[in-house]
Amino acid sequence: MTSLLPMPGLVAIPPEDEALRAPVRAFLQSAMRDVAPAIRARSWLGFDAGFSKALASQGWIGLTLPREYGGGGRSGFARFVLLEELLAAGAPVCAHWVADRQSAPLILRYGTPAQRDFYVPRIIRGEAFFCIGMSEPDTGSDLASVRTRATRNDGGWLLNGRKIWTTNAHRSQYMVALVRTSGAAEDRHKGLSQVIIDLSLPGITVRPIRDVTGDAHFCEVLFEDVQLPADALIGEEGSGWKQVTAELAFERSGPERIYSSLVLAETWLAEMRAAGEVSPASTELAGRIAGNLAVLRAMSLAVADKLTKGENPELEAALVKDLGTEFEQAMPDWIQAALERDAHAPSPALARTLAYVMQIAPSFSLRGGTRQILRGIIARGLGLR
Template sequence: MLSPLNLARIPDADEALRFQVKAFLAERLPDISTDLRARSWMGHDAGFSRALAERGWIGMTLPRDYGGQGLSYFSRFVVVEELLAASAPVAAHWVAERQSGPLILHFGTEAQRQFYLPRICRGEAFFCIGMSEPGSGSDLASVKSRAVRTDTGWTLNGTKLWTTYAGAAHYMIALVRTSGTPEDRNRGLSQLIVDLSLPGITISPIRDLAGDAHFCEVHFDNVELPHDALIGGEGDGWKQVMAELALERSGPERLYSSILLFDQWLDHLRRGDAVDEQAITLAGSLVSRLASLRSMSVAITAKLVGGERPEVEAALLKDLGTGLEQAMPQLIADALAADPDLVPDETLLRTLAYTSEMSPAFSLRGGTREILRGMIARGLGLR
């Protein structure tokens, strides 16, 4: 059954980080226009990520022995929330810091931990996620990419799709089939670390509606991997990827994709001579929804701090959070249209255009709404 989420608060010691992060962002971001900053965790800036790493803000929860800070998930929550609230460009290190590092820590060998984790913490190793495949839709268990054991390791063939920033990443953690057939579903799946510089790998960018090309198709043609490319046990890939997705879905990143647009719209309202009662009511409604979901995210973080794996709770947060993120652009567009006397500036309109174009993807990344609701139903004992 879905366990209850108790009220939780961020401890004072972790909360104290917020002022340091705000000061850092005030120094680093003023020259980036707000419509470009709206890309936020789709914005790729390796230099910015390395600057974060120099301050110890990448891999914060990883043990000091592996280059981390040994801090709690509450500390990470504070740093991530401030980065997202400012729409900082975090895409370069995002996947490695959020899920690849913890995955390697929990399931990897000691040699894998010693090699990858310090590089992640220094902002020197960027990862991408190899889960989705052509023709599979949201059916992650229908993986067809296959790795076959050889005398020297593994030979990998197949294709991964919608792989964000594969062209700028150093490594991919790929969910592949190491035994059985796609009809076996989640049995026979394993996870491999793939060095994306190896021969036989072709990475093709996919341009989206907004004109960006962060999505990629990655094709593997007889790619030779070493024995130690395997993470965890062979055949344990499904269990491991579910734990990885819980980390991906549980944080504040499922709340703030439209926050810069919201802030700009509020600034727009403040410039008006008259109070727009309908707009003020809408703003209050959005703030109340955001505050409730943030409290839920903090409560899930408390579960992570307690050593739990709140997979179902994280799925619920992602479903509700991305619903809010997607609603904001349309509601704000309607509010602007309802008050034609207060003309929005060009920057607000560009931010609105980009966020509106990207918003359909908010409920796709990290698992579609249909998949999440199936998980929630199982957690509630309804299926």
């Protein structure tokens, strides 16, 4: 039998990192055994602090972070294996996801020694959950139009403004926010900084926003004369735009940008197999899904390789995110059409899973940057603008 070796130029997961798959899968098979598909389909939008704490006890939060802070000191490939298994199982990872994926690396790269020592070990232990304050009302995906302002005063910084579509702000202890520390909104990238906000401070109001699926993970956050300490600033004042674009490469590059609909696909495939006869149309669709996943996975692994080498994969991450979310959004429509062609009445479990993914899918191309924003980044990276 021909060995399935990677084609020349493709990135392969090193054996020592691939070896992580078996223990993670065994852990998840036990933890997720009795969880319904419609719940598992929420995966990285599913919030379960207890589950995140259990992952931390296994050493699986902060897998790539330095050992001196309690992290695993592993490569980006090890984290890729972990995330693949978590998403394939539909594990509820949202509690620690943002802190592990981008807040901790951001603080390690730009933060002070005191910030690193305080926040990073708590993130790794599953004790500190972060949200990201980027979008604002009436500005869409135009982050450069930030109006939330932090003004320097004797106590540090006085914060006023609003953030919106902030995932799990009502369940998080901290927010990393992009704010304006000088100039006006018309100054665009100039005068922007990042601050860490303790969400228990006076003057902060968090309003959950219920979406069409019935979930309430998005929030609007209001800041009214919130006094931040001087050490709330991350990095240099005015360097927020450079920092946030580096941070977004972490957000856009992971396998969550291609696996959000995977539980739905596996639930559909299992039901088709159980029916005893898979139609040619369903066989074709299964091949289409597998083919898309193979290409997108190879692209995402190439991004993981760049991150492991310390490179900035801004262009490559934007490509993966744009193509990946297009695939994820198409999948529920493909499966719905296949069920109708086969005149197959889905089981209640499949019907509920399909309904959830169909409703949440429009958001896939919004989170982490809209398709228009991403294609602007891609065009600029290719020298087309």
